[in-house]
Amino acid sequence: MEALVAAPALLAQKHLQALKDIHKFSSIRRYHGMLPEKHALLYDQDVLGFLEESNLIEEGTVIARCGSKMTGFRLTDNARRDLKTMGVELDSSEPEPQELPTEDEDGCLTREQIDILADLYHFSRIKKFNGITPKQEIEDYDKRDIKLLYELGYILYIKLKGRAVRHAKGYILTEQAMRLLRRLGIAY
Structure with missing residues (x-):
């Protein structure tokens, strides 16, 4: 991770775009803050592999009570910190989705x-x-x-x-x- 801050040129535009896209999913509740595996198929696996090896993303699996599994990727805390240090803006200006009212x-x-x-x-x-x-x-x-x-x-x-x-x-x-x-x- 220290190498990332010292040499931001290691990240190509495709890496930065993937990180920004993964961050956008962090506020989507139904995906539990992860970029789902089905959406990750849109990215070159070498890009995601590099990001995971660099400790910028981590893979997670959420297991529901019915036995279904959702696998995806999310940013690590180190990635958020280092990208902020590099001047990469991750904060979204989009408003939070409103919750639907539910019964007791x-x-x-x-x-x-x-x-x-x-x-x-x-x-x-x-x-x-x-x-x-x-x-x-x-x-x-x-x-x-x-x-x-x-x-x-x-x-x-x-x-x-x-x-x-x-x-x-x-x-x-x-x-x-x-x-x-x-x-x-x-x-x-």
Whole structure:
């Protein structure tokens, strides 16, 4: 990563464009902030391979309760920092998509399960965890509660790959869980 800051000429325009495109997907909730693998097929695999080897992107897999998997790519924190240092503008001027109103979603959850969601939210906010709650951080919680939250669609299991990945397996909150936590004043 240090070489990237010292020699920005290593990144060709096609690399920078791929990084910008991957960043655009970071705010799309249904893709969990990742450029989906089906969209990544539009890029030369050598470009994505170079970006992954350079620790600018990491590959992730989100596993839903029905067993389906979504694989994609996201920017690493180092990439965001180094690109900002290089003067590459990543911030999007597009407004955040508005959430659709939903009915009451927390009627079937116990206080302990809501507390687990709150803890997962706070763990995911810790910078060193890169937006996920590492699997080992939830081992002390009741397995039945975790399973129920997963089956009800409040949490998803995620696996990340890449040389810069510190925590490869863990959980992320779904938009359903985030709406609940925002409504309760726990998340913003």
